[in-house]
Amino acid sequence: MAGIVLGGLAAGMVLFIVSVGLSVTMGLMGFVNLAHGGFAMIGGYVIVLSMNRLGVPFVPAVILGFVLTAAFSVVMERLFYSKLYRAAELDQVLFSIGLAFVMIASVIIIIGPETQPLILPSWLRGQMDLGFTTYRTYSIFLIAVGGLIALGLWLGFERTRMGAQIRAAVDNRKMAESLGINIDRLFTITFAFGSGMAAIGGGLGAEFLGLDPQYTLKYLVFFLIVVAVGGLGRITGVFYAAMLIGVMDFVLKKYVPQGGTAFIYALTILILLVRPQGLFGRKDA
Amino acid sequence: MSAVDIASHPATQALVNRHKLRWWEPIPWILAIGFFFLFPRHLGFGNEMLVMVLFALSLDLVLGYAGIVTLGHAAFFGIGAYTVGMLARHGIWTEPLSGLLIAAAVAAVFGLLSGFVLLRTTGLTLLMLTLCIMLLLEEVANLAQEWTGGYDGLDNVPIDPIFGRFEFNPLYPTTQYIYILCILFIGFLIVRTIVYSPFGESLTGIRENTLRMHAVGAPVRKRLVISYAISAAIAGVAGALWAQSNAYVNMSTLSLDRAATVLIILVLGGYGRLYGAFVGAVAYMVLSHYLAKLYPTAWQLGLGLMLMVIALFARNGIIGIFESLVARWRGKPAS
Numbered sequence: 001m002a003g004i005v006l007g008g009l010a011a012g013m014v015l016f017i018v019s020v021g022l023s024v025t026m027g028l029m030g031f032v033n034l035a036h037g038g039f040a041m042i043g044g045y046v047i048v049l050s051m052n053r054l055g056v057p058f059v060p061a062v063i064l065g066f067v068l069t070a071a072f073s074v075v076m077e078r079l080f081y082s083k084l085y086r087a088a089e090l091d092q093v094l095f096s097i098g099l100a101f102v103m104i105a106s107v108i109i110i111i112g113p114e115t116q117p118l119i120l121p122s123w124l125r126g127q128m129d130l131g132f133t134t135y136r137t138y139s140i141f142l143i144a145v146g147g148l149i150a151l152g153l154w155l156g157f158e159r160t161r162m163g164a165q166i167r168a169a170v171d172n173r174k175m176a177e178s179l180g181i182n183i184d185r186l187f188t189i190t191f192a193f194g195s196g197m198a199a200i201g202g203g204l205g206a207e208f209l210g211l212d213p214q215y216t217l218k219y220l221v222f223f224l225i226v227v228a229v230g231g232l233g234r235i236t237g238v239f240y241a242a243m244l245i246g247v248m249d250f251v252l253k254k255y256v257p258q259g260g261t262a263f264i265y266a267l268t269i270l271i272l273l274v275r276p277q278g279l280f281g282r283k284d285a
Numbered sequence: 286m287s288a289v290d291i292a293s294h295p296a297t298q299a300l301v302n303r304h305k306l307r308w309w310e311p312i313p314w315i316l317a318i319g320f321f322f323l324f325p326r327h328l329g330f331g332n333e334m335l336v337m338v339l340f341a342l343s344l345d346l347v348l349g350y351a352g353i354v355t356l357g358h359a360a361f362f363g364i365g366a367y368t369v370g371m372l373a374r375h376g377i378w379t380e381p382l383s384g385l386l387i388a389a390a391v392a393a394v395f396g397l398l399s400g401f402v403l404l405r406t407t408g409l410t411l412l413m414l415t416l417c418i419m420l421l422l423e424e425v426a427n428l429a430q431e432w433t434g435g436y437d438g439l440d441n442v443p444i445d446p447i448f449g450r451f452e453f454n455p456l457y458p459t460t461q462y463i464y465i466l467c468i469l470f471i472g473f474l475i476v477r478t479i480v481y482s483p484f485g486e487s488l489t490g491i492r493e494n495t496l497r498m499h500a501v502g503a504p505v506r507k508r509l510v511i512s513y514a515i516s517a518a519i520a521g522v523a524g525a526l527w528a529q530s531n532a533y534v535n536m537s538t539l540s541l542d543r544a545a546t547v548l549i550i551l552v553l554g555g556y557g558r559l560y561g562a563f564v565g566a567v568a569y570m571v572l573s574h575y576l577a578k579l580y581p582t583a584w585q586l587g588l589g590l591m592l593m594v595i596a597l598f599a600r601n602g603i604i605g606i607f608e609s610l611v612a613r614w615r616g617k618p619a620s
Contacts, residue, residue, distance in 0.1 A: 032409060083597060089408065090354050094552055095596035097545065101589025108583040221420060221541075228413040262424035265417045272417075273402060276410040 002133045004251055010139035012246020013146025014209070018201030018219075019226040020153060020238050021194020027170045027233020029187055031081060032089055034096040036198055037220040038103035043069035043199015044211045045107065048116045058121045065203050066196040073195030077188050085187070100216050107213040118206040142204060149197075150239050157235050166190060170233035222249075225268050231281025241279060304481035313563045314470065321462055328458045334570050335465045336527045339472050341551045341562035343519035348548075349557030350480055351512045352492030353404070356412050356544055357419030358520060360399075361392045363426070363539030365521030368392070370534030371432055373442045380445045381453075381529055385468065388525035389518040396517025400510040416541070423539040438535025442528060453529065461530040468526060472519055477559060479515065488512055489557075549588070552595060555602030564603050 022036040047065035050056040056064065076099070084092050120138055128137040157163040165186055168176040177183050202211065209219060222245065230241030245264065252260030271279060291297055320331050340362055347353040365388035372378040378387065403414050426433045433439065446452040451460045479485050491498045491505055498505050528534045537543060546569070554565025572591070576584040599606050 026409060032412065080593070080597065087596075087600075089412075090348070090552075091596045091600060093354065093356070093412070094548075094592050097549075098589040098592025098596060101585035101592065103589075105580070105583035105586035105589060109580075109586070113582055217541075221416065224413055225417070228409060232409065259424070259428055262421055262428060265421040265424065268417045269414060269421065272406070272410050272414050276406040278410075 003135055004254060005247065006133075006135050006139055006143065008247030008250035009243065010142040010146075010246075011208070011250050012243040013142050013150075014201050014205035015222065015226050015246050016146055016201075016239050016242035017149060017204065018198050019223045019230070019242055020235060021197040022223055023227045023230060023235075023238045024166065024170075024190055024233055025194050026227060028166055028190055029081075029085055031085060032092045032096065033081075034093060034220060035099040035103065035216075036096075036195075037218075037223060038100045038216040039069055039073055039195040040198035040202030040219075040223075041107070041211070041213065041215040042072065042103065042202075043196070044202030044206050044215065045111065045116065046199065047203030048118050048206055048211060049111070052116070052119060058124070062200055062203055065199045069199035070192040070196035074188060074192045077191045081191065082184070082187070100220075104213045104216050113213055115210050115212045116206070118203070118211065120207065138207060145204070149200075150235070153235050162186075162189075167233075225264070227278075229268060229271050229278055231278030234278070234280045237278060237280025310560075313560060317466055321459075321466075325459070328462045330570070330574075332458055332461050332465055332530050333527075334566050335462070335469050336523050336530070337547065337550055337570070338562050338566045339465075339469045339526065340520055340523035340547050341554070341566055342473060342476050342559075343516045343523060344547050344551050345556055345559065345562055346476055346479065346488075346516040346519070347513055348551065349561070350485060350492065351488040351509055353509060353513065354412060355415040356541075356548070357415035357417075358516075358547060359539055359541070359544035360415075360419040360422050361396060361517040361520035362524035362527070362543060362547075363419075363422060363536075364392045364395055364517075365389070365524030366528040366534045366538040367426065367433060367524075368521070369525040369528045370439045370442050373444060374434075374439045375432075379443050381447055381464070384444075384529065385522050385525050388521045392521025392524075393514045393518035396514040397510065400513035400517070404506055404509045404513060416544075419539060419544060420541070423536055426536055426539055434535075436536065438533055440533040442532045442534065444529050444532065453532065455532055458530060465526050465530060468522065472522060473559075476519065479512075480559065484508065484511075492557075549592065553591070553602055555604035558601070558604055561602055561604050568603060 018036075018040050021039075022033060025031055025033050025036070043065040046068050047061045050061045050064055051058065080095065080099070084095055124138045124141055126137050127134045128140050130140070157166065165176065165181045168179070168181065169183060169186060173183065202215070209215070226238060226241045226245055229245070230237035230239070248267075249260065249264060252263055256263070275281070317331075317335070321328070324331065340358075343361070344355075344358050347355060347358075368388040368391045369384045372384065372387065378384060399418060403411060403418075406414060427435055429435075444453050447460065447464055451464075453460055480488075487498065487503050487508055490503065491508065495505060524538055527538065550565040550569045551561060552565070553568050554561030554563065573584060573588060576587045580586060595602060601608065
């Protein structure tokens with residue numbers, strides 16, 4: 001029992017790390033970014049390839065993945081995304097699907113279509129004794145890292161000036177603009193940060209989600225579900241939703257391998273019908 | 286102020302003549318008939334194309350005219366396909382034309398029920414709900430193996446000859462081509478009539494300014510739900526045609542792939558303008574065919590670039606580009 005909860009929590013943490021950026025992007029900028037999974041995939045590739053081919057150690061590789069993906073996303077944001085902030089939802093959907101396609105194809109052409117394995121450093125392999133149970137070290141590591149990131153984001157969001165600006169912009173963009181908040185800069189930084197987080201999630205999750213070019217769209221629905229269920233732009237909402245979906249998916253895959261996914265879709269539909277703004281979203285947001 | 290003669294005002298004339306046939310409107314049909322004689326060995330390709338035109342037309346009604354952004358329109362395509370496939374395979378109903386009507390009815394009921402519940406929401410929630418319902422159906426089709434054949438689908442679906450005379454032959458799909466073209470023509474006439482009717486005009490009004498339509502007392506949600514149900518019925522017919530002409534049904538009819546494909550087709554051609562579905566289907570099928578030959582593993586590259594360009598610079602698709610070229614040639618700004 002403890003093992004199932006731990007496994008589910010570890011999966012949920014990865015979902016959280018990837019989805020939180022998407023939630024803020026969609027909440028703050030109102031941009032339906034279906035290429036978010038692509039940034040996670042690219043970040044995952046940077047992390048895994050720099051470890052496997054260049055021999056970069058695990059932690060610096062993760063940081064490198066964050067930095068390079070964030071830098072790449074700044075270029076994309078300035079060149080393209082910023083042109084579409086005020087465009088119709090459909091144009092954003094199309095642009096970001098198109099970008100996702102281009103990312104998939106480019107990675108296939110440059111690196112190849114095969115799955116890239118994440119080879120864990122020795123200190124993350126094996127089992128760990130927790131007192132009440134022993135469990136995979138890497139899963140416990142994921143829970144710890146995810147928890148720290150969640151705490152850090154929550155503090156940053158609630159306690160810093162930047163966080164207050166983001167919250168203000170999510171709640172009422174016009175008002176925030178008229179208060180002199182530099183929305184353009186805020187958007188760029190947030191977008192870069194969200195893509196960087198996705199990169200970390202892509203790398204850390206590669207061990208059990210796998211990592212290949214199709215990753216871009218394969219898990220997108222799950223990221224979107226987490227964001228929609230959690231509520232737009234709500235860090236705590238995304239966290240609870242990711243844990244809920246992560247644990248449920250893990251449990252269902254174990255006990256009802258056939259119908260598990262159907263149940264998650266059905267649950268999402270029910271939640272969104274009762275609360276269209278998500279479980280933790282505000283009604284007027 | 287003297288009364289303006291409203292009846293002879295150019296704007297009035299334009300509105301009155303909106304629904305009239307224009308000189309170029311028969312062209313796609315002539316081309317479709319020409320294809321039958323010019324490429325007798327590629328009729329399978331042609332069938333797929335015509336079915337996708339009908340499917341894209343159904344999407345155009347809700348997305349292009351009513352402004353409902355859905356990512357799960359393949360739900361109705363799949364429902365139509367599975368209705369025909371399951372009825373025929375389990376020996377309940379094998380007559381093709383009435384099969385189409387049954388498929389349309391089942392899809393319409395599903396569209397009505399789901400639309401009634403879904404269309405209270407907008408934006409991301411609506412996107413997610415349409416997507417999740419389609420994915421849920423795909424899972425159900427996988428799970429209900431006894432009825433749907435699960436992952437493998439149903440093959441060798443028996444279909445009676447049309448009018449008891451014209452047999453479907455998968456190797457020489459001439460009957461299929463004529464059959465699909467006729468149904469497409471009827472479907473097109475229905476959609477064309479709807480969009481130029483007062484009902485269709487009110488859908489455009491809802492798309493342009495929902496609040497104002499509420500203010501003038503239009504039953505906004507009721508109209509959206511009805512248009513959604515009609516669109517579902519047409520998508521169901523497209524799916525049923527697909528199942529009949531291929532003599533099989535599988536989960537691809539319900540997949541995100543198909544939903545994305547039809548969206549891309551419509552947008553590539555130009556949505557909200559009836560013939561966008563035709564232009565888009567031809568452009569998409571030909572483009573993806575050649576891209577797949579050029580880059581067997583990475584054919585999405587060209588398609589992705591094209592989508593990005595359209596979203597950024599050419600929001601009205603190929604027809605929109607053509608329209609602005611014509612307008613420039615005539616020395617008038619694009620309307």
